[in-house]
Amino acid sequence: MINTLKKWIYRDKGKVDLMLNHHSLLPGDKISGEFLLKGPKSKKKVSRLECDLMLLDKETNTEKMVEVATTIYMSKVIDDKDWTKIPFSYTLPASMAKCSDDASYRFRTRLIFADNVQSIDHDEIKLTETH
Incomplete structure (x- = not known):
């Protein structure tokens, strides 16, 4: 009973972190990094890793998906001992518009385990006019 209560209170969902090589980019630039x-x-099997490019409206605090950056299906058991690294590479759409102060772009990354438990990470990127 106590162990069940501890698991419920201290849910450990796992972690995902997208580490980008650059955060300031031009539309059409290729961005890379690693998940x-x-x-x-408690070891769990990962079913997939999803990463979407999102447009965040800071005024209304709403997100709109621009496009899917990557989806990786897997059947791998990971634990809390070591970080598992997966390379990331993506080319930003050339048609992306620079955002106003009320909006920003970001990558939303979700690590989804076989039992549908999720871990979510957000990484903001800035569009510039020159490198």
């Missing part, structure tokens, strides 16, 4: 994955204390 870092760490499982919960």
Whole structure:
């Protein structure tokens, strides 16, 4: 009973972190980095890793998907001992518009385990006019 209560209170969902090589980019630029994955204390099987390019409206605090950056299906058990690294590469759409102060672009990354438990990470990027 106590262990069940502890698991409910201290849910360990695992972790995902997208580490980008650059955060300031031009439309059409290629961006790269790596996903870092760490499982919960109890080993779990990862079913997929999703990363979407999102447009965030800061005024209304709403997100709109621009496009899917990547979806990686896997059947890998990960634990909390070591970080699992997966390379990331994506070319920004050339038609992306520079955002106003009320909006920004970001990558939303979701690590989804076989039992549908999710871990979510957000990484903001800035569009510039020159490098």
